Amino acid sequence: MTRFLQCGYVVLTPYGGSQRYDLVIENAEGQFWRIQCKTGWIEHGAVYFDTANHNVTGKKRDWRHYQGECDYFAVYCADLGQVYLVPVDQVGKTRAHLRIEPSKNNQEKNVRWAKDYEL
Template identity: 40%
Template sequence: MNTKQVGDETEARIIAALIAEGYSVSIPFGDNDKYDLVPDTGRRLFRVQCKTGWIEEDVIRFKTASKTTVNGDTTMVNYNGEIDAFAVRCTDNGSLYWVPPEDAGKKSTYLRLTEPKIDHPSVNRAEEFRFDVRLP
């Protein structure tokens, strides 16, 4: 599969999981918004950017910025203030994660699968961000 197909599969699996949890999900028209989905909790709408993650050693890694090309110049663009959450599908373990932007890095984020050697506030433990634990 190419990267577009992988991204489409990630979005489809996230949509299916949100619907299974009872959310109504809207999809913005076109590809010009910073968010991919708008789940409705019944009380609030969330702007969600879907990301595909993968396992590197003992962490799940996903990109929190996207490459954009304008007039031949490539830049990294983050989602600063434009989304309410990242919904992440890890292709290696099939799990889904809900990560608020304040818990994410500027370019990449790492969700630790194993217990860290030191306890540090910036360590994100994957189990704390699983859909079944973190969905609003």
């Protein structure tokens, strides 16, 4: 929330607990976006984060993605002290990553660079 406020957004929090988003932001033009907050971690030169939550019932594990239920992921990576704003419809349905280092094979095509999503 703090980073959104520093960037000049109005931040709203939903009442109750049944929404599939953690907060709503409003920009200067009056547009609203639903935000799901996620924690990112560093592995293999990238910031990884879950794009679904899992409900565990007994031995069954169901993944529920957020597509259509929120607009952006706000991914906080404590190791970098950075927040990334990632559109929900640009990532997969269970996990995603943002590159912070070049891949070992130097692939550039279809790479999501973390710097492009910094808030």
